Amino acid sequence: MKRGIDLGLVLCLQCHQVNQQASANNPGYCHRCGAPLFQRLPQSLSRTWALLITAAILLIPANLYPIMTVVYFGSGQPDTIMSGVVRLIQSGQYPIAILVFIASVAVPVIKILGIAFLLLVVQLRWRLSPHQCTLMYRSIEWIGRWSLLDLFMISILVTLVDLGEIATVSAGTGSTAFAGVVVLTMMSVMTFDPRLIWDLQDTKDEHDSN
Ligand SMILES: [Zn+2]
Numbered sequence: 001m002k003r004g005i006d007l008g009l010v011l012c013l014q015c016h017q018v019n020q021q022a023s024a025n026n027p028g029y030c031h032r033c034g035a036p037l038f039q040r041l042p043q044s045l046s047r048t049w050a051l052l053i054t055a056a057i058l059l060i061p062a063n064l065y066p067i068m069t070v071v072y073f074g075s076g077q078p079d080t081i082m083s084g085v086v087r088l089i090q091s092g093q094y095p096i097a098i099l100v101f102i103a104s105v106a107v108p109v110i111k112i113l114g115i116a117f118l119l120l121v122v123q124l125r126w127r128l129s130p131h132q133c134t135l136m137y138r139s140i141e142w143i144g145r146w147s148l149l150d151l152f153m154i155s156i157l158v159t160l161v162d163l164g165e166i167a168t169v170s171a172g173t174g175s176t177a178f179a180g181v182v183v184l185t186m187m188s189v190m191t192f193d194p195r196l197i198w199d200l201q202d203t204k205d206e207h208d209s210n
Contacts, residue, residue, distance in 0.1 A: 010037045041193040048192045055184035056112050058177045066172035103149040111185045114140045122196045130201045137194045
């Protein structure tokens with residue numbers, strides 16, 4: 001199966017215009033919007049690994065340090081993500097507890113493991129269905145947006161809940177690390193080039209037909 005790369009065609013990632021490559025080794029610039037063109041995102045694998053490993057390291061302080069402190073009627077203590085979830089469960093707020101657990105614990109871990117898996121698929125040339133791998137990539141891309149929910153909630157609480165003596169909410173060190181995890185995992189989704197999954201399939205076809 002012929003790919004765009006074999007026909008000298010290159011997709012502009014900014015405006016999605018299909019361009020004819022300027023010369024054999026130089027994709028050039030998009031003739032419609034002027035953005036630089038890439039047959040494949042440059043150093044996609046190493047950049048994605050670097051972002052992903054940093055995100056995984058930041059997960060540790062994000063979970064060990066308090067993410068926020070809620071002081072209500074003069075009493076309160078700093079909460080980490082997990083102690084916050086436990087506290088919500090104890091106070092019977094199950095839906096919010098589930099929401100916080102999914103957004104702050106499950107989503108970042110699933111994203112990191114999922115992208116790492118796709119990197120391994122490409123690097124080690126695992127023979128898996130490219131359709132399913134691409135579906136996995138798109139799902140990770142889609143769930144990623146929900147990991148911002150937690151930071152959004154904290155920032156709203158910090159700005160809105162300032163009732164002086166009655167209740168205050170302040171963000172903790174953990175929230176900075178958590179913000180780092182969210183941003184880095186989002187960037188790793190962007191630096192990973194899903195076309196690499198299909199290249200694997202095409203090189204496999206060549207091997208099979210030879
Ligand atoms: Zn363009």
